[in-house]
Amino acid sequence: MMRPRGVRGFFSLSRLLGGHATPVQSPAAKYRVAIIGGGSAGVSVASQLMKKLPKSLHSEIAIIEPSDKHFYQPYWTMVGGLGLDKEKSVLPMSKVIPTGVSWVKEGCATFEPDSNSISLKGGGKVEYDVLIVTAGLQQxxxxxxxxxxxxxxxxxxxxxxxxxxxxxxxxxxxxxxxxxxxxxxxxxxxxxxxxxxxxxxxxxxxxxxxxxxxxxxxxxxxxxxxxxxxxxxxxxxxxxxxxxxxxxxxxxxxxxxxxxxxxxxxxxxxxxxxxxxxxxxxxxxxSAPDFIKNSPLANSIGFVDVDKETCQHTQFANVFSLGDCSSLPTSKTYSAISSQAPVVVHNVMAMLDSKPQNATAAYDGYTACPVLVGGNKLMLAEFNGYTMDAMPTFAPPLDQAKPNTLFYIMKRWIFEQVYWHFMPVGMWYGKRMFFEPPVKHKVVPTAATSSA
Ligand SMILES: Cc1cc2nc3c(=O)[nH]c(=O)nc-3n(C[C@H](O)[C@H](O)[C@H](O)COP(=O)(O)OP(=O)(O)OC[C@H]3O[C@@H](n4cnc5c(N)ncnc54)[C@H](O)[C@@H]3O)c2cc1C
Structure with a gap:
């Protein structure tokens, strides 16, 4: 048997850590954590949570996801603009959902946050201790x-x-x-x-x-x-x-x-x-998907109404959201999700430990947009979607507002590999790459600071 070599070999070995999930025959009545949607945000958060929880609790994380397919959507720009093969933007959901979590292969129909439960499109009900909503955008x-x-x-x-x-x-x-x-x-x-x-x-x-x-x-x-x-x-x-x-x-x-x-x-x-x-x-x-828009979790324009730092619902403390369907007022990208996921994981762990006062990890608004400009060049626009300040990773003399070929190579060949191989195993933290970011806490104004 050929042994994989070099970079390609490293990637294929790392993928062995990934899953081959099979849907549960019938969902349990209750899970500790229910995640709605197995897209970029749902899988990122599930895989990072698994690293924090003992193995015996992995099956207590449910991913409610009806689709057979998981898409790496950033690839579609290169399908349309460079003529790449769209088949490379998709993997079976079973290969991306981490092995060990409970995959409930059904759509969520409604949310009943007052009774800590959701209803499934097939008619069942699932209760949860913590709910994480990651159902993406509706085109x-x-x-x-x-x-x-x-x-x-x-x-x-x-x-x-x-x-x-x-x-x-x-x-x-x-x-x-x-x-x-x-x-x-x-x-x-x-x-x-x-x-x-x-x-x-x-x-x-x-x-x-x-x-x-x-x-x-x-x-x-x-x-x-x-x-x-x-x-x-x-x-x-x-x-x-x-x-x-x-x-x-x-x-x-x-x-x-x-x-x-x-x-x-x-x-x-x-x-x-x-x-x-x-x-x-x-x-x-x-927009946010209709089933979210019409739910008690939605804000006035239909997105899951969460605190922009803690990603925690503004009314239901055991509900979190990140990614495209959340109300987080930043640019909706996978790069943003890679910074949001560790924050949500920290805060969900606090809730599971019955220490809600510790659910204070804060997302700072980071997002990134790799702008392909043609001619094998790319502008790596990294910025804070809350303040609109640039947040470049690379120091001068490299100017990220100036398109270059190095960034193009990253987008064209590397990001996709990183996504498929390291995101589903909870090893990718975006700007911080393989290193889990230190927790920054939300600053809650005290009586003294607010009157100053
Ligand atoms: C053309 C294009 C180019 C992009 N380029 C970039 C880029 O260069 N860089 C970057 O960082 N980002 C880019 N993005 C954005 C990035 O792909 C998204 O921000 C990211 O995929 C959002 O992840 P998500 O988990 O929130 O949603 P999704 O990945 O869309 O996942 C949502 C999941 O929820 C499931 N779902 C839906 N309804 C239900 C239901 N009722 N019950 C249960 N599950 C449900 C869906 O089946 C899906 O699997 C691009 C996106 C597009 C479309």
Whole structure:
């Protein structure tokens, strides 16, 4: 038998630590911890919790997850913009859910936090001591009239779907001239930079084919600027200008006529503008999933209402949330999740130890967005989503606002391997890499500090 060698060998050995989970035959009446969703956040938190709990308690962690498949969504940008194989963005859920936890292969239907229970779509009920909600975002393609009828056809595609991500590359290849439009809605989206990353990659592909001169590119965003963090926004505005991509801010896609090849936008003040297109890349409006929106856990806009530092629910102390479905007001990325997970694990452990007063670990708002800009270069935008200050990992002279090839290599080949091999075994802490971050505590104002 061949022995694995080098980097590839190291990765395949490390993956042996990962799981081969099988769903439970029928769920137990109660678990110590119930995690809703086995995506990036659910699996990160489960695998890190397992490292803190004795083995005898691992089966007391339930992951409630109906899907057979686990997606590494950041890959979809490279499927659409570099023509990579979308099959590489997916693994069977059984290989990602850690062995030893109880996988309840059903959807959660409703939350009953007053009785510490949830109802399953199949009709059962599960009680818990602690609940962690990690059900991701819902892509609402149907909210833009005409979009559902035309997505995947008529030059319309999106990297915000496993299914249509490969269509983006097909459309890039098929477009030789005309008008290309890339959209960004005004709602929360996963990875705020991805709607423009795909524009840069398309620009690059069209330049390589020698057709760029014949294609006009517009980036239409409902937001007031093209990127949230000012340090990187300024650099990205320059890049957009250099690439002759025209930004249109406060310009929201509201309707698509696929066969007529017309997209309708609403500008600030309600004015409607029709734009013809040959190529249309749509980032759909997104929201928390409906079953969360309609639950007692939701805030006024539908996300799980948690403290922005402790990730603990504002009303139900034994409920936590992180990742895309949480109300944490930072950019919704896996990078952010890798900083949120250890915080949630610390605070959940405090609850399980019956020391709720110790559930004070605090998340600082860290997030990151690796912006592919074409030409095998990438800007590694790391910032605090709460203060919008840049939080670069690398010291000068390396300037993270300047795209470079080293960062591109990390995104193109390394991040994906790290995700599949180390995230499911609780060994990846994002910015801190393999090292568990020290706990920072929430500062609770005392009578003295609040009156000062
Ligand atoms: C195109 C694209 C590019 C991206 N690029 C980057 C990037 O470069 N860097 C980065 O850090 N992040 C990036 N992201 C964002 C990142 O992928 C997400 O932030 C991350 O996957 C969110 O994890 P999550 O666990 O919150 O949600 P998900 O990973 O979406 O998981 C949610 C899980 O909940 C399950 N679920 C849903 N409903 C129910 C229910 N009723 N009951 C039980 N389970 C349910 C789903 O089946 C799913 O498995 C990108 C995302 C996209 C789409």
């Amino acid at each position: 609402n393609f149907g909210l833009v009239p005409g979009l559902m009828d035309t997505i995947g056809k008529n030059g319309v595609s999106s990297i915000y779907s496993y299914e249509y991500s490969s269509k983006v590359w097909e459309n890039i290849e098929a477009t030789k001239q005309g008008k290309a439009i890339f959209t960004n809605p005004g709602t929360a989206v996963n990875c705020g930079g991805a709607p423009q990353k795909i524009a840069y990659l398309a620009d690059c592909a069209w330049r390589q084919k020698g057709v760029r001169e014949k294609i006009e590119i517009d980036f239409c965003t409902a937001t007031p600027g093209i990127f949230a963090c000012p340090t990187y926004r300024a650099a990205l505005e320059k890049i957009m200008a250099e690439k002759s991509i025209t930004p249109h801010v406060k310009t929201n896609l509201v309707e698509v006529d696929g066969p007529g090849k017309v997209a309708i936008f609403e500008k600030e003040g309600g004015e409607r503008v029709k734009k013809e297109f040959d190529f249309l890349h749509v980032t759909p409006p997104m």
